[in-house]
Amino acid sequence: MKTKFFSLLVACLIVTSVFSQANLNDYKYVIVPTKYDFLKESNQYQLNALTQFLFNKYGFETLMEGDEYPEDLVRNRCLALRSNVTKDAGLFKTKLLITLKGCNDQVVFTSQLGESREKEYNKAYTEAIRNAFKSFEAVNYKYEPKAKDVMVATENTEVKNEVAKEIKKLKEEIQALKEEKKAEVIEVEETVVEVVKKAPVVKVQTKEVKNTKEKVDMKASTSVLYAQEIENGFQLVDSSPKVIYKIKKTSMKDVFLVISKNGTLSKKGSDWILEYYENDVLKQEVLNIKF
Known part of the structure; x- marks a missing residue:
C-alpha cells in the first residue's frame, strides 16, 4: 500500500x-x-x-x-x-x-x-x-x-527592413540632389571665370591707347557710395538712397562685373577703379565706396 x-x-x-x-x-x-x-x-x-x-x-x-x-x-x-x-x-x-x-x-x-x-x-x-x-x-x-x-516578430522584422530600405533610398536621393546642386554651382562659377577671362578690358585698353593714340578719360567721383549686399554681389547706393550701380562677384579677389556699364570694378591700392568703354573710349572712374 x-x-x-x-x-x-x-x-x-x-x-x-x-x-x-x-x-x-x-x-x-x-x-x-x-x-x-x-x-x-x-x-x-x-x-x-x-x-x-x-x-x-x-x-x-x-x-x-x-x-x-x-x-x-x-x-x-x-x-x-x-x-x-x-x-x-x-x-x-x-x-x-x-x-x-x-x-x-x-x-x-x-x-x-x-x-x-x-x-x-x-x-x-x-x-x-x-x-x-x-x-x-x-x-x-x-x-x-x-x-x-514568431509570426508577429517576422512581420515586424519585414516592416523594419522595408523602412530601412526606404530611408536608405531617401538618403541616396538627397545625396544625388546635393551632388546635382554642387555641379550646378561649379558650372556657374566656371562660366563667370570664363566671362572674366574673355573680357577684353585690359587688352583693349592697351590696344586703343597704343594704336589709336587715344587718351584714357579718368575722373574721380567725390560722392560716397554705400555697398549693400545682394545675391552674388552688391548694389552701390548714394545717400538718397538711390541705386547707382549693381556689381557681381567674380572668381578673382576684389574684381567685380558692373552690370549697367558692361565694365569692371577692381581695387588698385586703396582706390576702387570703375572701367568701361564709351564711344570706343576707355573710361576710368575712381569711386569712393564704403563696404
Missing part, C-alpha cells in the same frame, strides 16, 4: 514538474521588483539584485522593474513573468518563497520554501533565497515562442 502511495506521489510530482516547465517555457522574460514588501528599502541587503542574478543563472532573461523594456515586451506584456519573494513566519528560521505570475495575475510557478537559521538578516536572506531557487534546478527552462509570436 505504501509502495503504491509513494509511486503515485512521485508520478504527481513528475507531472507537476513537466506542467510547470511547459508553462514557464511560454515566457521569455522575468521582471524582478526593486523592493520586496517585507523589507523597508529598495534592494535592501542586495536581495533584489541577487534575485535577478539567480534567475539569469537558471537561463531566464531577467529585467529589473523600471528598466527600458525590449520592443517585443513593450508590444506584448504577456511575454514576461513578474516575480515576487514573500516571507513566511518563523520563530527560529527565515523562510522565503518565490512566486512567478503571468500578465493576468495568475500564478505560474511557486518555488519550494527556502530556509535559513542564520541570525543576521543579510546572511539569512541570502541563504534562504538561494535555497528557494533550488526549485529551478529540475525545471530546465528554455523559452519556446508560440507560433503567433
Whole structure:
C-alpha cells in the first residue's frame, strides 16, 4: 500500500514538474521588483539584485522593474513573468518563497520554501533565497515562442527592413540632389571665370591707347557710395538712397562685373577703379565706396 502511495506521489510530482516547465517555457522574460514588501528599502541587503542574478543563472532573461523594456515586451506584456519573494513566519528560521505570475495575475510557478537559521538578516536572506531557487534546478527552462509570436516578430522584422530600405533610398536621393546642386554651382562659377577671362578690358585698353593714340578719360567721383549686399554681389547706393550701380562677384579677389556699364570694378591700392568703354573710349572712374 505504501509502495503504491509513494509511486503515485512521485508520478504527481513528475507531472507537476513537466506542467510547470511547459508553462514557464511560454515566457521569455522575468521582471524582478526593486523592493520586496517585507523589507523597508529598495534592494535592501542586495536581495533584489541577487534575485535577478539567480534567475539569469537558471537561463531566464531577467529585467529589473523600471528598466527600458525590449520592443517585443513593450508590444506584448504577456511575454514576461513578474516575480515576487514573500516571507513566511518563523520563530527560529527565515523562510522565503518565490512566486512567478503571468500578465493576468495568475500564478505560474511557486518555488519550494527556502530556509535559513542564520541570525543576521543579510546572511539569512541570502541563504534562504538561494535555497528557494533550488526549485529551478529540475525545471530546465528554455523559452519556446508560440507560433503567433514568431509570426508577429517576422512581420515586424519585414516592416523594419522595408523602412530601412526606404530611408536608405531617401538618403541616396538627397545625396544625388546635393551632388546635382554642387555641379550646378561649379558650372556657374566656371562660366563667370570664363566671362572674366574673355573680357577684353585690359587688352583693349592697351590696344586703343597704343594704336589709336587715344587718351584714357579718368575722373574721380567725390560722392560716397554705400555697398549693400545682394545675391552674388552688391548694389552701390548714394545717400538718397538711390541705386547707382549693381556689381557681381567674380572668381578673382576684389574684381567685380558692373552690370549697367558692361565694365569692371577692381581695387588698385586703396582706390576702387570703375572701367568701361564709351564711344570706343576707355573710361576710368575712381569711386569712393564704403563696404
